[in-house]
Amino acid sequence: MSAESPRRGMLERYAEHAGADAIEQLRQLAGLLTGLKVVHVNSTRRGGGVAEILETMVPLMQELGLDASWEVIEGNDDFFTCTKSFHNTLQGKTLDIPPALLIAYEEVNAANAERLRPILEAADIVIVHDPQPAPLLSHCPERRGKWIWRCHIDLSHPYRPVWKYLRRFLLGYDASIFSLDAFAQPMPHPVYLIPPSIDPLSEKNLPLDPANVRQVLEEFGVDAARPMLLQISRFDRFKDPLGVIQAYRLAKDFVPSLQLVLAGGSAADDPEGETVVEDVRRSAEGDPDIHVLSSGHYSDQTINALQTGADIVLQKSLREGFGLTVTEAMWKGKPVIGGNTGGIRLQLVNHRTGFLVDTPEGAALRIRYLLAERSRIGQIGENAREFVRQNFLRTRHLREYMTLMVALTHGNADRIELG
Amino acid sequence: MLSFAIKDCALAMIAEGRRAQTLRELRDALRDIHPGCIYHHFWGTLLRPQFSDREFNNDFATWCHHGLHDSAIAERLAVIDPADFADLEGLRQELIEVIDERLDETEMILFARADQQFHFARSVIVVFDTHKRLSHPRELVEAVPQMSVGSIFYHFIDARRRDPVSVDDFRAWLMGLGPEYQSLCEAVAQVDPYFESLFVIRQRLTEVFTQHLGPPLQRKAAQRQERVA
Numbered sequence: 001m002s003a004e005s006p007r008r009g010m011l012e013r014y015a016e017h018a019g020a021d022a023i024e025q026l027r028q029l030a031g032l033l034t035g036l037k038v039v040h041v042n043s044t045r046r047g048g049g050v051a052e053i054l055e056t057m058v059p060l061m062q063e064l065g066l067d068a069s070w071e072v073i074e075g076n077d078d079f080f081t082c083t084k085s086f087h088n089t090l091q092g093k094t095l096d097i098p099p100a101l102l103i104a105y106e107e108v109n110a111a112n113a114e115r116l117r118p119i120l121e122a123a124d125i126v127i128v129h130d131p132q133p134a135p136l137l138s139h140c141p142e143r144r145g146k147w148i149w150r151c152h153i154d155l156s157h158p159y160r161p162v163w164k165y166l167r168r169f170l171l172g173y174d175a176s177i178f179s180l181d182a183f184a185q186p187m188p189h190p191v192y193l194i195p196p197s198i199d200p201l202s203e204k205n206l207p208l209d210p211a212n213v214r215q216v217l218e219e220f221g222v223d224a225a226r227p228m229l230l231q232i233s234r235f236d237r238f239k240d241p242l243g244v245i246q247a248y249r250l251a252k253d254f255v256p257s258l259q260l261v262l263a264g265g266s267a268a269d270d271p272e273g274e275t276v277v278e279d280v281r282r283s284a285e286g287d288p289d290i291h292v293l294s295s296g297h298y299s300d301q302t303i304n305a306l307q308t309g310a311d312i313v314l315q316k317s318l319r320e321g322f323g324l325t326v327t328e329a330m331w332k333g334k335p336v337i338g339g340n341t342g343g344i345r346l347q348l349v350n351h352r353t354g355f356l357v358d359t360p361e362g363a364a365l366r367i368r369y370l371l372a373e374r375s376r377i378g379q380i381g382e383n384a385r386e387f388v389r390q391n392f393l394r395t396r397h398l399r400e401y402m403t404l405m406v407a408l409t410h411g412n413a414d415r416i417e418l419g
Numbered sequence: 420m421l422s423f424a425i426k427d428c429a430l431a432m433i434a435e436g437r438r439a440q441t442l443r444e445l446r447d448a449l450r451d452i453h454p455g456c457i458y459h460h461f462w463g464t465l466l467r468p469q470f471s472d473r474e475f476n477n478d479f480a481t482w483c484h485h486g487l488h489d490s491a492i493a494e495r496l497a498v499i500d501p502a503d504f505a506d507l508e509g510l511r512q513e514l515i516e517v518i519d520e521r522l523d524e525t526e527m528i529l530f531a532r533a534d535q536q537f538h539f540a541r542s543v544i545v546v547f548d549t550h551k552r553l554s555h556p557r558e559l560v561e562a563v564p565q566m567s568v569g570s571i572f573y574h575f576i577d578a579r580r581r582d583p584v585s586v587d588d589f590r591a592w593l594m595g596l597g598p599e600y601q602s603l604c605e606a607v608a609q610v611d612p613y614f615e616s617l618f619v620i621r622q623r624l625t626e627v628f629t630q631h632l633g634p635p636l637q638r639k640a641a642q643r644q645e646r647v648a
Contacts, residue, residue, distance in 0.1 A: 020565075
């Protein structure tokens with residue numbers, strides 16, 4: 001299936017956020033890749049971070065003159081059970097995957113290869129996202145292009161037996177891409193590092209009417225006239241929601257009007273998530289200024305309104321991937337107090353774009369500082385937005401993909417001088 | 420008059436797969452690491468996400484400060500000017516010597532946390548011609564603010580490594596045009612390439628060119644027309 005036709009003028013709309021110079025650079029770089037047949041492959045057209053990236057990346061590549069398309073592999077229940085286990089084990093969970101599921105994984109890939117082989121073998125560049133479609137390469141012996149495995153997950157501490165099984169499907173690739181150096185595993189081919197990005201034109205990130213923001217806050221019983229702290233993330237021990245409540249309580253002693261909103265997606269398929277929500281509710285009991293929003297799925301616009309309405313955003317993770325919720329909040333001009341871990345470190349510079357903390361006490365201190373020095377909220381928020389504009393928008397992500405494509409198609413030397 | 424060819428560049432970062440957790444491990448890796456890593460951790464850092472007011476001008480110093488919490492070695496590494504060395508091997512030797520000196524004087528081995536190790540990386544630099552040409556220095560006033568940060572990196576930072584006398588491309592061009600640009604060259608030399616982001620460097624260069632060469636030609640023409648009217 002090919003991707004939707006390019007939305008004309010997308011680049012111009014991105015120029016309003018990223019700057020005309022950044023778009024001009026994309027055009028120049030794309031000039032070296034005109035007509036290049038690029039195929040992205042993943043396992044879902046809707047939902048999840050990868051689909052969100054490809055929804056804009058593919059049309060942008062098309063508008064720049066690349067012959068880009070997006071293919072999705074089709075799987076059955078066993079296949080998706082297996083790949084969900086991959087996801088958990090590659091991020092450190094100890095779990096042995098039954099052989100029957102591994103067989104389903106390989107069979108689904110073999111079946112999809114029958115359907116996709118002509119497209120994949122004819123492509124100049126094939127970018128395979130995450131482990132789901134990884135074995136496709138072994139079914140395309142007549143491939144003529146370069147194959148890249150794009151890993152969106154944190155592979156720093158994989159459960160070794162599962163990684164050992166998957167690795168053999170990756171050895172034939174020409175390159176891999178990881179989001180951060182700390183997430184990468186050694187490979188026999190070049191391992192590129194490309195951080196993820198946010199889309200400034202998505203519902204999650206477009207500016208909202210203040211009336212809409214107020215309405216959403218009222219809907220959840222939050223008083224827009226009083227200071228509000230927000231953490232948006234799954235209810236997961238690694239996101240430390242109990243530490244956030246502790247930090248809020250320590251700060252509330254000094255700022256009695258303070259409110260806290262903890263919002264996260266539903267965790268119906270995650271038994272541990274349910275336990276964490278219960279613990280959080282128990283800890284918040286008796287305090288009407290703590291709002292735990294854990295039921296149902298919140299729309300992108302609701303998340304946007306909560307982030308826009310917050311005075312300070314927290315992401316007090318103990319372990320984190322890149323932390324795109326941090327990027328989103330920074331883009332809305334919010335100072336973020338984040339855990340000193342993973343990709344949060346790349347985004348928060350103390351006193352400049354936010355604060356890195358190691359303890360609830362540290363978070364409380366920074367909350368008190370910002371609420372006592374209200375002008376700093378604006379200054380840090382402004383810095384944060386500019387920092388994201390320069391480094392973490394979709395256009396930068398696209399530029400790095402195209403640079404990598406030029407490198408791979410021009411011999412992968414350290415220095416490539418063209419034109 | 421010789422024209423100025425505006426080029427642009429973009430970096431693709433490659434993980435080298437080697438890490439260091441102590442100063443000794445950093446030194447050992449520096450002995451045989453790919454020379455591209457030395458370039459990347461000194462120069463390439465400017466094209467990576469970073470906030471403008473940087474504390475240190477290279478990744479080695481930054482890591483020694485934030486990872487090892489050894490400010491003495493961080494400060495010594497930070498004053499190394501890569502432009503002082505004819506090639507990356509010279510720079511590599513200097514790094515090793517500075518670290519060896521610190522290892523000799525310290526009795527404790529400082530460890531970074533497991534999740535704060537130094538990760539060696541290098542980059543592929545892709546340089547391409549924008550096909551834009553400047554025929555007169557006055558055109559710099561309009562052209563520089565419109566340049567991408569990749570162009571600024573190529574002409575102002577990377578040039579120092581390409582040029583045998585470590586001069587940026589703007590000065591190299593202006594110096595060849597005659598002595599009347601001497602004071603402008605001196606002002607360009609005052610723009611520090613290490614502590615600011617490329618966005619700020621672009622702004623500083625624009626200010627210097629505007630100050631020395633006057634407002635953009637189009638604005639000048641408009642002003643002239645206004646006066647005539």
